[in-house]
Amino acid sequence: MIDALTSLPEGLTALAFWVLLAFSFISSFITVALGIGGGGLLLAVMASLVPPAALIPVHGVVQLGSNAGRAGMLWRQISGPALPGFVLGSVVGCALGGVVVVELPPSMVQIGVGAFVIYSVFAKPPKWLARWPWLTGGVSSFLTMFFGATGLFVANYTKSLALPRHEHVATHAALMTVQHGLKVLIFGLLGFAFSAWAPVIVSLIVAGLAGTFIGRHLLNRMTDHGFKRALDVLLVLISARLIWAGLTG
Template identity: 25%
Template structure:
């Protein structure tokens, strides 16, 4: 039996959090997956949590890509995908040589750095050239394997090229889809046993799909400023817990 499911309260709480974080991702374009991983790491070893998180997030990404399929920006997606597999290979190599405590610390530090970076005031947007997305895809591949939560950084970058919220949410969804798909293949390649955790994954998947749908419905009905303050506070506290 899956050891994670021995504690039913933890399992139920993870399923509930997966619903709300999928909803958050549909509302904000990114970040819900970061909260989900940070929460899972309070109870699960990162060597297990990151592959499970990637599998569940893949479902959420597929749901978002389908819901926002009309708004996908292919001129950014195609260059992003080109070198991503090479980044995954490098990240996987590094991942195998890190112990779980170092990975948890790395994730916590990365999340806090992201929050700080997001809140730095900028005078104007800097339009990023399309060719930069080749490099971004490679970087995403590396960091996806090590910290599993690169979407908030991608959201900051992509907002310099896109203005419509639907385009941002949909395109980020595709970035997550391809990133998590290749991540899962990478973990399968090094022998991670997804079947051992299948029950938890199957319980979380419907929750993320439903959360994505609810988030789409609420997209234009929430105050962004209030949402961002609450979101950053939750994320910061969870990340702090990973550091200490």
């Protein structure tokens, strides 16, 4: 953590770093405890604090570490048959998204992320996302290159498998690990300088793994309804501020 503070990348303050650290822990706790929501929360907070050009790549690496850790802790509960079609679609979706994403101006990234998170709160994903894993992987992976947090789309597919709660969380984490891993690979090939953000990324991943570990032990001890409603309100407020910043910036 100290190394990260002494080598913060341009555009990130020490206060912003500590806020991101706290929300990395909270977002991972939320995701493993509730199955969904943490990635969108972290994205919305990061979009208010991280330079737009670095937002999606850095969020992708942090989410890769968080989801990989969650999948590793619950690896025995991963549903293997859910992976092949999704992986194939994800490869195509990330490749196509990488061709287009470099053309987006920073303000459009802010507005797009804010609008997408609000959409994920109020809208129900199309039913076809649950029927065709290759199409779910393709569409969600294409969108994640621009908007980052597409866990809601992937969760709709995971839900259609009718898995027990632990298996649902584990399988969703494995699918998101694949998606974020491919996204990070594409951004690396496009030339994003991950090394400048490495100390911050490592710190956020460690905080996320701590949240995953604690959230795992509370997985069967929480009531979901009230907490999810509060999370939705928070997501909408942060996203509205983000859209305003994009419009006025």
